[in-house]
Amino acid sequence: MAHFDDIYEIAADGHGIITAAQARESGVTTGEMTRWCNDGRLIRRGHGVYKLSRWVPTPYDSFAEAVALAGDGAYLWGDAVLSMHGLALVDPAAVTVATPRRVRRRLPAWVRLVPAPKGCSPTFYEGIPSQSVADALRACNGSVMPERLLEATDEARSKGLVTEKEHRALKEELA
Incomplete structure (x- = not known):
């Protein structure tokens, strides 16, 4: 026991x-x-x-599970990071996970893998390895409406997820 x-x-x-x-x-x-x-x-x-089996679900469980299923070195990417923080009104059908190596294991349909770019170091939110919110906002430029990204930038700043310097840079880049 x-x-x-x-x-x-x-x-x-x-x-x-x-x-x-x-x-x-x-x-x-x-x-x-x-x-x-x-x-x-x-x-x-x-x-x-x-x-x-006896676990009270939290809003972060599916994100933690997706990263664990992808294996060592994996971390949340792009719209999954925004979804985890409730930013930009994104609700992707699949949790996007970046991984630095090839994953051969069979994954459920709700986990989508992307190759991790070289030199990108993940951070942790709620104990889950993740791309930074600022980088996730940049990664979603073009796939999420610009108005939503600008609102998400302001909201991320108010939640303390991005610094003032990152906030100013994002406002310029996403405008």
Whole structure:
């Protein structure tokens, strides 16, 4: 039972999601993970990704799960970042995730992968690796209405998601 308590703590920090790699680091065997799936404590969501079966959902769960399913080095990208923060009235059908390497595993239809540009370093929002809000606003230029992006820029500034300098630069770029 002590191992499951460790798993629960890790998953609680990850919006109910735990990867097999995180479980191995905490000393949990593959057999234990399989047993907990059979017992109904965990739900296998994809290759090496598990979700707690008893978890109160949060608005960030699907974003955390999409990044975990894409694998190491993956992070939220573009419209997914805006959606996570409730900016620009975007509600994409798929969560866009950037990844620095090729992903061969089969992913659900609601996860869309894009190649991560070289030199882009992700930040973290709510514990989820993500493109910065300023960069996400720039990435959505052309795919989201300009008026919405300008409003989202102001809203992001009021929420403290972009600095004053980034705000001024975005207003010029998106106008």
